[in-house]
Amino acid sequence: MxxxxxxxxxxxxxxxxxxxxxxxxxxxxxxxxxxxxxxxxxxxxxxxxxxxxxxxxxxxxxxxxxxxxxxxxxxxxxxxxxxxxxxxxxxxxxxxxxxxxxxxxxxxxxxxxxxxxxxxxxxxxxxxETQNNNESLNSLIWTFAPKYIHSGTRTIEIANYFAVCIFNEGFLPILKIMSIMGITIGPEAYAFAEKRDKTRIRRSEGQASEASKEA
Structure with a gap:
């Protein structure tokens, strides 16, 4: 418009x-x-x-x-x-x-x-729905499987699984995946995941606020 x-x-x-x-x-x-x-x-x-x-x-x-x-x-x-x-x-x-x-x-x-x-x-x-969500998810997938590096089908699938988990629920599901793989999750790892999630939310809220001011 x-x-x-x-x-x-x-x-x-x-x-x-x-x-x-x-x-x-x-x-x-x-x-x-x-x-x-x-x-x-x-x-x-x-x-x-x-x-x-x-x-x-x-x-x-x-x-x-x-x-x-x-x-x-x-x-x-x-x-x-x-x-x-x-x-x-x-x-x-x-x-x-x-x-x-x-x-x-x-x-x-x-x-x-x-x-x-x-x-x-x-x-x-x-x-x-907006294109922003799509672009954000794509960016997260490319973090695990960069476009400039050739990746096989299995790698792309795993990158998608990780990206969807983080996009929807944050980093805590990654700890669950690691636990199922037999990796012992200590308090430092849990604290790190929580800190990353809070930082991510705070950054998103800040960006939304700036976008609102600009509008």
Whole structure:
């Protein structure tokens, strides 16, 4: 979403710039964030993903005179203030804080929303799976069986077993494997495995935090 909107702004004269309702970098970041949230919040429903994607589009076109909140989640618990005001009976006092996107911008970005809300695309998003997990597991496998060294089938299988154990459960399962092989596991080995797991979790949380700040 972000890449396509930035390209659209770059290639289409008059979409960006100053003034109310233009396609600013701030608006692009917001639309990109909301698109991602629409998918992450509904990992089990293509219909709900689709509706929330379009909720953002119409939300950004709404005015006091012409509210466009038909796709916004309803109810008093909704994070859409208009829907909460509707339930509370305070619509007469409700005021849209931000100006809507102008007609030229809405017309230009609508094909992008149509493309990125396509059912076949959203079907691939069910479960909120990402490529990051795949890349992380692959990297772990290559630690045991580097790509630049030729390895036989048996070696690759063992590397996969080790990688899956560590990826899912940490280093403690490796100690269980060693124990089954007849290797005596002392307190130093156990402490080392626990330390590695805690370091791994702490590093992951730190990376996630930085990613959140960047977003």
């Amino acid at each position: 972000g890449s396509r909107l930035r390209k659209l702004k770059k290639d289409t004269k008059g979409l960006g710039g100053r003034g109310d309702g233009t396609l600013t970098d701030k608006i692009i970041n917001e639309l990109s964030l909301y698109y991602g949230l629409a998918i992450c919040r509904h990992p089990d429903s293509v219909e709900d993903m689709h509706n929330e994607v379009w909720a953002t589009y119409y939300h950004k076109s709404s005015t006091n005179e012409t509210p466009q909140h038909m796709y916004c989640p309803s109810g008093s618990s909704s994070w859409y203030k208009w829907q909460k005001a509707k339930v509370d009976g305070t619509l007469d006092d409700f005021d849209h804080e931000n100006p809507p996107l102008n007609g030229k911008v809405l017309k230009a970005i609508k094909p992008i929303y149509e493309s990125l809300s396509d059912e076949n695309l959203l079907l691939r998003c069910l479960g909120s």
